[in-house]
Amino acid sequence: MTDTRYQTVAQLFSDTGVLLPYGVDDIIITGVEYDSRQIEPGMIFFAIPGFKTDGADFVNHAIAGGASLVVAEHYVDCARPLIECAPIRRVLAEVSSAFYNHPSSEMTIIGVTGTNAKTTICSMVKSVMESAGHKTAQFGTVGNYIGESFEATLNTTPESKELQRLLRKSLEAGCRAAVFEVSSHALVLYRVHAIEFDLGIFTNLTGEHLDFHKDMDDYFNAKMKLFEYLRGAGKPAIINISDPFGQRIANYQGLDVMTYGDPKTAEVHIIDATFTPSGSLLEIHTPAGKLELRLGMPGRFNAENALAAIAAGLKCDISLNAIKDGLESFQPPAGRMQILDYGQPYQIIIDYAHTPDALTRLLASCKEFTSGKLITVFGCGGDRDKTKRAPMAQTVASFSDLAILTTDNPRTEDPEEILNQVQSGFPMGFEYLRESSREKAIRMALQIAKPGDTVVIAGKGHEKYQIFGTTRTYFSEEEVIKNFLESGR
Known part of the structure; x- marks a missing residue:
């Protein structure tokens, strides 16, 4: 879809470090796209090498659709100005952020990563934020929610261009916060590059996606990219220290951490619990005092997921009363227990x-x-x-x-x-x-x-x-x- 935020090539690439060829600086760009089927007149086409196909094979199709400029990692013979750069996904993220006027800088951005529980924790955090009066967008496996609108999604974390578009759309809908799932693929493939995170949550790490990652260390290092950003930006992290990989992250020097999970050492943990088919009755220790909570979602692991949302709420300066209200009114996402x-x-x-x-x-x-x-x-x-x-x-x-x-x-x-x-x-x-x-x-x-x-x-x-x-x-x-x-x- 063509956007109205037209900018010049020089403006869009100003923070990328990419050397632009002569004569392209003043070209007006109407949109950013990596799918040649979605190209409209005046757009930039990013020819991204994929796992099954190479975007360079679709350059002529993009030009036929009206692309004004082509970006590729290697030389492509085409009838439009060509910008060569690598890694192209990083540049796509930076240009997309510029095109949508850096929306993450105007919002509270919370990223949730780990193997399991990302969707449920995102939904709980959204409920807590909105209980405190912060209208919050949510993106992830079950779809993208912006106010009353919903968009289906194919990936846990959208491609960088889609993510930037969603954030700008969220701002325009009155959202001042967004919480979303951050997959290991997204971290490796630069989908969340150029996002200014304010808070990160780590759930756990178990064997998954080992068809993509070489081994568990490679998988862990992909997840660590989020926390390396947070440390560098001086932003806090919520870490499940019941998980051995969480313990490693919690010990990451210079990272501002609040822990949850382990009843002996975590800052947020369960003191007492009763579990029923319809939910849980919980007594929870937090740095702000004891919290008694009736959670309408069954399962011990969902009670532990609530701990992450409580810790996130505290780090966002939300009161225990608002956190309690948010979690007790929380509606479980589809297909999760x-x-x-x-x-x-x-x-x-x-x-x-x-x-x-x-x-x-x-x-x-x-x-x-x-x-x-x-x-x-x-x-x-x-x-x-x-x-x-x-x-x-x-x-x-x-x-x-x-x-x-x-x-x-x-x-x-x-x-x-x-x-x-x-x-x-x-x-x-x-x-x-x-x-x-x-x-x-x-x-x-x-x-x-x-x-x-x-x-x-x-x-x-x-x-x-x-x-x-x-x-x-x-x-x-x-x-x-x-x-x-x-x-x-």
């Missing part, structure tokens, strides 16, 4: 858990309030880290009375081969069923469930699709469940 109640005599929970650690947290919490059997429906995604497949089956077997193994998003892999790899992790004698159709697997679990049981459907959470090959097919777990319970079959 989501309870479906259609009057059935057993619990049904949908959750996004798709790693061994996330499944451990989810199933351990469900076990605490399940009087009958725990039945878990799960699978593993294709074209992703294969090393977690067998361990996920081991985790499910550790907590569940029955597992139903099914598809998740097979993508370009053979669904049956994925199931074979997952199945290899089940211990001898453990009871499980295998059904490649996710719809049939869910129906099977509901047919088996008895009063007092809990049925957990893990892996997809908020997603309303399955991916087979490269095609997204509409699929709603909630609709499958509702239709089954209404029809009785």
Whole structure:
């Protein structure tokens, strides 16, 4: 979409350190784009090398769409002025920030990073901020929320140009704060470069994305980029020191830290707790005094997520009363420990858990309030880290009375081969069923469930699709469940 904030090339590149070719300084730019299909007259086209395709292959298409200028990491023969620079993603972030007039400098920006719990913590922080009167935008896995408007998203953290656009749109909608998920991909690929963070939150780090990162140290170092920025800017961080990687970050010299989690050493921790299927009653220690809290989201791990939001609120100078109000009125995000109640005599929970650690947290919490059997429906995604497949089956077997193994998003892999790899992790004698159709697997679990049981459907959470090959097919777990319970079959 063409924007009205037209600027010259010289203005947009003034802080990038890029040497501009003769004659381009005064060209008026109408927009910044990296997708040749979205180019409109007067835009800059950034020809970004991707993992599957190279943007340089689409330069002529961008020019046909009206691109005034091309930016690439290497020489491209084209009929428009060319700027060569590297790394191009860093320059894209800086130019995008300039084009949208550096919106993060006008807002309180909170970034949440870690393997698990980012979405829930972002939602809790938003609720706390708004309870204190700070209208807050939220971006992440479940979508982008700006006031009453919603935009779907493909990535946990949007590309830098999209992120800058969202921040400017948030300001124009009256938001003076934004909280969003910061993925390791975003940190490595410069998506959050040129964002002026005011606060960072670290949740935990467990095996995930090892198809992208070389190993856990490489994964950790990617996450550290956020905290290196915070230290350099003199901004605070909220760190979960129940996690060993969190302990390493908390000891990072020069970083202003408030800790949460560990009941013996953390500044914000749980003193006492009662867990029920509908939520938690909590007594919490904080540097500002004791807080009694009724959290309407079940699970021990969600109580721990609330600690992060409390610490963030305190660092933003929000009172305990406002923090309490924000968390007690908090509405859980879709697909995160989501309870479906259609009057059935057993619990049904949908959750996004798709790693061994996330499944451990989810199933351990469900076990605490399940009087009958725990039945878990799960699978593993294709074209992703294969090393977690067998361990996920081991985790499910550790907590569940029955597992139903099914598809998740097979993508370009053979669904049956994925199931074979997952199945290899089940211990001898453990009871499980295998059904490649996710719809049939869910129906099977509901047919088996008895009063007092809990049925957990893990892996997809908020997603309303399955991916087979490269095609997204509409699929709603909630609709499958509702239709089954209404029809009785």
